[in-house]
Amino acid sequence: MSYKDGYTVAVLGATGAVGRAMLETLERRDFPVRELRALASPKSAGQQLTYKGETVTVEAVSEASFKGVDIALFSAGATTSLEWAPKAVEQGAVVIDNSSAYRMTDGVPLVVPEVNPHAAKAHKGIIANPNCSTIQLMVALSPLRSIGLEHVTVSTYQAVSGMGQKAIDALKREVENGDTEGTLFPVASGTNHYPMAFNVLPQCDVFVEDGYTKEEMKLVNESRKILELKELRVSPTAVRVPVVYGHSESVSVRLNRPVTAAEVRSILAEAPGVVVVDDPLRGLYPHPLMAVGTGDTYVGRIRRDLFDDRTIWMFVVADNLLKGAAWNAVQIAELLITR
Amino acid sequence: MSYKDGYTVAVLGATGAVGRAMLETLERRDFPVRELRALASPKSAGQQLTYKGETVTVEAVSEASFKGVDIALFSAGATTSLEWAPKAVEQGAVVIDNSSAYRMTDGVPLVVPEVNPHAAKAHKGIIANPNCSTIQLMVALSPLRSIGLEHVTVSTYQAVSGMGQKAIDALKREVENGDTEGTLFPVASGTNHYPMAFNVLPQCDVFVEDGYTKEEMKLVNESRKILELKELRVSPTAVRVPVVYGHSESVSVRLNRPVTAAEVRSILAEAPGVVVVDDPLRGLYPHPLMAVGTGDTYVGRIRRDLFDDRTIWMFVVADNLLKGAAWNAVQIAELLITR
Structure with missing residues (x-):
């Protein structure tokens, strides 16, 4: 063009x-x-x-x-x-x-x-x-393709703004007025509605098959297409939390060979679009309010699984309306x- | 006595x-x-x-x-x-x-x-x-010992009341007055403090070793002692969310043989202290406000991993001040x- x-x-x-x-x-x-x-x-x-x-x-x-x-x-x-x-x-x-x-x-x-x-x-x-939850996962996982991705698990902590402006307004009403009679959460089309303020709902988007939601299947199918890894195993759980902006993800990734947290940290530190924030003893790790208003994906809590030297855990956060x-x-x- | x-x-x-x-x-x-x-x-x-x-x-x-x-x-x-x-x-x-x-x-x-x-x-x-987060995990996992527990992963969504009355008061102040200058979250002894309202903090209790928190190591060590399985592998991530009462956990459990979600559902339905709430197409699954004020552990979103027929995922919720x-x-x- x-x-x-x-x-x-x-x-x-x-x-x-x-x-x-x-x-x-x-x-x-x-x-x-x-x-x-x-x-x-x-x-x-x-x-x-x-x-x-x-x-x-x-x-x-x-x-x-x-x-x-x-x-x-x-x-x-x-x-x-x-x-x-x-x-x-x-x-x-x-x-x-x-x-x-x-x-x-x-x-x-x-x-x-x-x-x-x-x-x-x-x-x-x-x-x-x-999809928003896929994008930030891809930014954090793609740099590790050089080691070889075997299995990814992800449990999300998703902000209500992923459901649009009306969900932002609804959460604010619930928090300010205690008005929890809304019919928006978890999905407007659902038969049951629950309060979102001070609550956690393990449903994002509608259920599609075998107990999984559309949001969860997007994490599987979109990841495979973007990474060009048709067989990649992604085990997803998508959960809505009372946050306005910023999705978080608790992610494990099993790689094709043993790695240290330091190696993963150093690969991610060089990766485009990634900001590594990972100094837990100084209280430094990603959280949604850190990401709001930015186009970066924040990764921290990078640590090896306690029992498997090929598996790394990390916490991945981005502004779902911006990078997402x-x-x-x-x-x-x-x-x-x-x- | x-x-x-x-x-x-x-x-x-x-x-x-x-x-x-x-x-x-x-x-x-x-x-x-x-x-x-x-x-x-x-x-x-x-x-x-x-x-x-x-x-x-x-x-x-x-x-x-x-x-x-x-x-x-x-x-x-x-x-x-x-x-x-x-x-x-x-x-x-x-x-x-x-x-x-x-x-x-x-x-x-x-x-x-x-x-x-x-x-x-x-x-x-x-x-x-x-510990609160361990108790509800035990109630949900123990019935599956009959099949044989191989590996458990858990990402938590923990309520602030786990930090006591002062944390409940602090979250309310943050939400009502936008007062986010508190020095309580994630832990009072920390060098950095963050808002908890409309935020998610991947830290419960202090960090102890190799990038894990004390709360996370409790999930490992207490589970082994309670279940009398000294070698049980538990991979923990403990996260605080802006919820007042009720801890949630996204749990996977790899068992010693292939199982179906239906088999696990039926074992858990008979288990003491467990309430299975698991009809996602009708919008039924556990969430914190469902558990508040009760002594039960609610389990739902029971489904088989998409790729491993020995692994079951579930969402486990309990009132952290009561059952916890x-x-x-x-x-x-x-x-x-x-x-």
Whole structure:
């Protein structure tokens, strides 16, 4: 994609939690935007957002919205992506889609720029942004591929912002007013709803098969596609906690040979997108509030399993709206452009 | 211990979060109390508590406090236990100690009544109550000993009440006033302190060795002693979450032969102290608010590992102040008495 005087960028779902973060990230990373189009459903049209100090008025998405667009960042849910991505591509845009709609589709690259930037080149108009909990896991695991990944286990501590702005608002209401009669957690479509304030819910997204949730199966299937390891074993447990921003993951990884924590720490310290914070005796390790507002993945509590010299445990934290969504999407866009 | 017209019971640390729960539990389980002595440090003396509708005035602990006491429930920290337990035993009391002081001492039984009630009989005056996160893990794992336990992994989601009443108050202050300048989390003795509200801290108790915390090593060492499996492999990660009451654990257990989730579910459904809540398609699984106020251990999300037919994953929840402390202590006391 050649640089003229910048690129025309559309953001579909601009008023959502991730959409707003996309605008912020384009600005923070000084993406060469010639023209910005903030798009959303008709009911959000007319809302005003800010980009580089200027007001941007949200337009209702239509086929005309994508005329002349170079890059379209989508974050408006899978149904919207399935409807609008082909139309945007037809108009000549490259769509970077944050929904799950195309992630496992053959021929659609699923990209974490620190991990598989080469995959982006093979796109046919659509590039998928992985799920939030997968992205940070990939940034932390990919550098260890040189040793050989045998088995990964992950238990997550996921922030409510992964469910969008309405979940952020709902948690705040629960905490402030004790209003726990909401019908949003764990999922709006569920038959049972539970309080999220001061609670932990071992369900993210809906259940799909054999007792696993869709979120858990994303950790398995997306990891395999991104790492290009079709047989990789990932054992997932996805859990929602009363945190607003920032996903945490308790991860074990069994490698193909014995390793020390020091070796893993030194590999990760050199890895792109990783910040090692690991000095427990000084009280230093990652936690969600440390990651908020950044595009990095924080790794700490790096230690060898007490009994298996091939297994390393670590605690992996990132801002789920940034590295887990908007930041990663803008990084993908940067792979497509020249400055 | 023979029943006369009931037993004289002392509670040391009666004004603390666990101490208060001990009084409530004695009442709820209708423990045959002839006389109740609420004991604490001199600075808490004179406080008034309620037991069976009557006011109990807290006394400063002294040697005289244990005269004629049959059973002394201790929950005032390890230092206090080391000082006062021998004196109470000398006066003829059996001490059930909720601190870590004697848990790993040879000759001191470490008891979860559903798991190793026989061990209590061999006491020499002191019986130790295990750590909160260990107790609920034991209740869920013990029934699977019949298949053979090979390797356990556990990532915890621990409530702040495990750190006592002051931590409950501190979390409420943080949430209500945004006051996150406290110096309590993760541990008061630490060099760094972090907010707990809307955050996750991968540290419970202090770090001891090779990157593990004392809380994590308790999960290893106490489990081995209670289950009488000296070689059991337990791989622990202990994490604090902004929950007031109720610890959760994401647990995997590798067994000695292939099993199905249905087999494990049916074993656990028959197990003492376990409530299986496991119908994910109907949105049913354990979560902390479900367990609060009860003495049971809730197990759900029971499912086979996606790749290993010998490994089962489950989510284990209990009220850390009750089953994790006061309730278990009173259950131990019940092993000693006749009604």
